[in-house]
Amino acid sequence: MVERQLPERQLPERLSPLEPVYHPGSHGNFEHGVDVILSETRPGSILQLAAWPGEEKRLMSGIYKVTGLALPDGAGGGVVNGAKAAFGFAPGKFTVVDEAEGLASAFTGLITPSIGTITDLSHGRTAIRISGPKAEWVMAKLFAIDFALPAFPLGAGRSTNHHDVFAQIQRTGGDQFDIYVFRSFARSFWKALCHASEEVGYEVH
Amino acid sequence: MLITCPYCGPRDVIEFTYQGDGNRERPQPASQDLDAWNAYVYDRLNPAGDHNEIWQHSGGCRAHLRVVRNTLTHEILSTAFARGGHKSAGHKAGGHQ
Ligand SMILES: [Zn+2]
Numbered sequence: 615m616v617e618r619q620l621p622e623r624q625l626p627e628r629l630s631p632l633e634p635v636y637h638p639g640s641h642g643n644f645e646h647g648v649d650v651i652l653s654e655t656r657p658g659s660i661l662q663l664a665a666w667p668g669e670e671k672r673l674m675s676g677i678y679k680v681t682g683l684a685l686p687d688g689a690g691g692g693v694v695n696g697a698k699a700a701f702g703f704a705p706g707k708f709t710v711v712d713e714a715e716g717l718a719s720a721f722t723g724l725i726t727p728s729i730g731t732i733t734d735l736s737h738g739r740t741a742i743r744i745s746g747p748k749a750e751w752v753m754a755k756l757f758a759i760d761f762a763l764p765a766f767p768l769g770a771g772r773s774t775n776h777h778d779v780f781a782q783i784q785r786t787g788g789d790q791f792d793i794y795v796f797r798s799f800a801r802s803f804w805k806a807l808c809h810a811s812e813e814v815g816y817e818v819h
Numbered sequence: 820m821l822i823t824c825p826y827c828g829p830r831d832v833i834e835f836t837y838q839g840d841g842n843r844e845r846p847q848p849a850s851q852d853l854d855a856w857n858a859y860v861y862d863r864l865n866p867a868g869d870h871n872e873i874w875q876h877s878g879g880c881r882a883h884l885r886v887v888r889n890t891l892t893h894e895i896l897s898t899a900f901a902r903g904g905h906k907s908a909g910h911k912a913g914g915h916q
Contacts, residue, residue, distance in 0.1 A: 667902070689826045704880035705826050705900065758831045773827060775834065775878040 630654055631740055631800045637818055641808065644815030649748035652807060653819040655741045655792060659717030665706040665730040672729045677710055680720045692769040694786045701771025701784045706730070709771065709782055709794065711741070740800035742807065745790035748814040753791055755810045757781070763788065779803050820893050825900055826880045834878035840864070841871035841885055867891055873901060 630636065632654055640648055665673035674685045683693045683700045685708065692701025697713035710717065718734040725732050744752060750761040756776045760766060763785075771784045779802070782794040795803045808816065820832040840863055846855040864870070872886045883901040888894070 689828075705882055705902075707880075758834075773879045773881075774830070778878070780878065 628656070630656065631797050632742075632804050635801055635805055635808075640815070640817045642812030642815050644817070647815060648746070648817045649814035650744055650746035650752055650811050650816045651819055652804075652811060652816055653743045654804075655743050657711045657713050657741055658715035658736065659710075659712040660735045660739045660741065660794065661710045661718055661721070662733040662735055663708045663710060663721070663725060663730060664733075666728075667706065669729045670706050673706070673708070673725060676721065676724045676729065677708060679724060680717070681710060681712070683710075686769075690770045690772055692771045692784055694769050694784070699769075699784060699786060699792070701769065701782075703771050703773045703782050709784075711792075738797055739794045740797050742793045742795065742800070742804060743786070743790065744793065744807065744811075745787060746816075747789055748811075749789045749791060752807070752810050752814060753783070756806065757783070759783075761791075776803065776806065820895070822874065822876075822884075822886060822895050823898050824876045824879060824882065824884065825898055826882055827876060830876070830879055834876060835884075836875045836877040838873040838875055838883065841873045869896060 636654065663673055663677065677700055678684050681698045681700060683695055683698055685691055685693060685700055685702065688702075689705075690702050692699070698711065700708055700710045702708050715736070718732055718736075721732050753761050757774050759772055759774050766772065766785050768785050768788065771782060773780075773782055775781055779795055779799045781803070784792045784794075786792045793803075793807075808818075821829045822832060822835050823829045842864055843859050845859055846852055850856065868889060868891060869887055870890050872888055874884045874886045876882050876884060885897075885899045885901050887896040887898075889896060
């Protein structure tokens with residue numbers, strides 16, 4: 615058997631679908647200040663976990679064991695802790711995000727087929743963050759849901775859409791939201807978000 | 820028109836997809852009862868009033884819902900998860916007559 619010399623292993627370069635339209639700097643009506651900051655957060659892991667009916671608690675305790683995130687009960691409940699975040703987006707279904715890659719393998723063996731399923735969407739979703747004093751205002755222009763803090767508490771998640779672009783939204787700060795959209799729609803959504811932010815002045819980080 | 824999803828709360832109707840009359844009862848797939856299949860495919864109450872309907876929150880949590888909607892006023896009288904199979908209103912809505 616001929617031994618083949620393999621080239622030095624290289625990590626694949628991660629490409630963003632936003633790259634051609636991602637322009638760091640200040641834009642729009644920013645002469646009087648920048649009221650929102652837009653960025654792509656590029657988490658290494660975006661997972662969808664779904665429990666069979668009646669297995670929700672076991673799934674939630676599995677999420678706690680792996681991530682340390684204690685999900686609150688109730689529709690759309692969620693939690694953020696530094697590099698990790700989780701929220702309910704549908705009955706028995708949760709999105710779990712980690713800055714680091716490889717989160718799906720940490721769940722294998724723990725979320726057994728009798729509890730539910732794990733779907734690794736790390737390459738299928740794009741994560742966009744909007745923050746700043748006018749974040750609620752800009753989001754309310756795009757989505758027909760209530761972004762006020764009492765109606766949309768810190769850590770909570772929502773499933774909705776903008777012109778048929780499905781979006782999962784988590785409040786990750788008092789004036790900060792993380793938006794998860796399909797990767798194939800991300801560039802179009804990003805451009806819409808930039809247009810919506812022009813009037814308040816925005817900065818791309 | 821707002822529909823209150825049991826999971827997501829009140830949402831605009833554009834987030835939902837109508838999935839038909841909620842009064843239909845599908846025969847067992849192996850059934851050869853032609854009258855039952857005919858009724859499932861064609862018979863509709865078409866009430867002027869409260870109507871059992873199936874909707875999906877397709878632009879949100881994607882849950883299938885049992886909705887009672889008034890066909891005259893578009894008022895949504897009740898919503899519930901379709902999972903479990905029991906009708907939300909518990910009546911074959913006959914309308915206000
Ligand atoms: Zn819903």
